[in-house]
Amino acid sequence: MRQRYLALLSVFASLPAMALTFQTRLESIEWTVEGDKFECRLTQPITDFGSGEFVRRAGEQATFRLKAYNSMIGGGSATLLAAAAPWQPGRGDINLGSVRIGSGNVLFNSSQVQAGRLISGLMDGRSPVVRHSSGDGRVSEIRLLPVKFSKAYSDYQGCVAKLLPQNFEQVKQSEIGFPGEGIDLDAQAKAHLQVMLEFMKADPTVNHIELDGHSDNSGNRLTNRELSRRRALAVMDFFKANGIQESQITLRFHGERYPLAPNKNAANRAKNRRVAVRLERVAPTEQPAPQATASAGSAKAS
Structure with a gap:
């Protein structure tokens, strides 16, 4: 030395x-x-x-x-x-x-x-x-x-070795897809949501979830709106089953109104069948009241 x-x-x-x-x-x-x-x-x-x-x-x-x-x-x-x-x-x-x-x-x-x-x-x-x-x-x-x-x-x-899989910037929002006309979460969707859930449990300041359900334009508008609602509910049920309170979740559903891509082919329509999930940090005094609203045909649009 x-x-x-x-x-x-x-x-x-x-x-x-x-x-x-x-x-x-x-x-x-x-x-x-x-x-x-x-x-x-x-x-x-x-x-x-x-x-x-x-x-x-x-x-x-x-x-x-x-x-x-x-x-x-x-x-x-x-x-x-x-x-x-x-x-x-x-x-x-x-x-x-x-x-x-x-x-x-x-x-x-x-x-x-x-x-x-x-x-x-x-x-x-x-x-x-x-x-x-x-x-x-x-x-x-x-x-x-x-x-x-x-x-x-x-x-x-x-x-x-003990780090979380993703940081907040990476995990804070995700598009959860739904194959076909389904409303059930597949294995890939659950894996994405599990990563978000783990982050929320590790960081209590991340305490609110925004869910926006969407559909493609395959059916009529009423059917599409209902599909988007049930998809958003499926995601909400996943979080609730894993310990997240319903009061921490805001749910909206939009039907076919906000496509990610033009509904001109099967690949694009698959992109539009989704629930957008966004994690947020909300102060206790700012916590929004639980709600489930539709952006079409309702008095309370998002």
């Missing part, structure tokens, strides 16, 4: 005089893992600067972000590197492209591809490095070290 530290010192001593480098001493390196069902974070604090962390949200791959206590480097772009370790001669740095430095606590978020390559590099003994050059020629370099990374990454993977 001492030889590695001396090798690091020799590398940094060879940097230009105007270079400003931030990194934590080898003996003080630590990685922390935090998270829940919605997000996992793998972080290395950087002495006198802030931290570098990998963040993985439910339903997504990880990104890498650099956080600063205050704005120590200017704006513009910086180069992101998976830098070779000084004690492994003959290996070059891997340039992962540029990142845009912003203001505030989080200086940038990398792409998912960049983060994946940084993680691979850390497993191979490489260091994530952010190198920024200012207009006056000053170079700032922020470096994380791979010390103790393997154990921390194993803990991080344990957190990732």
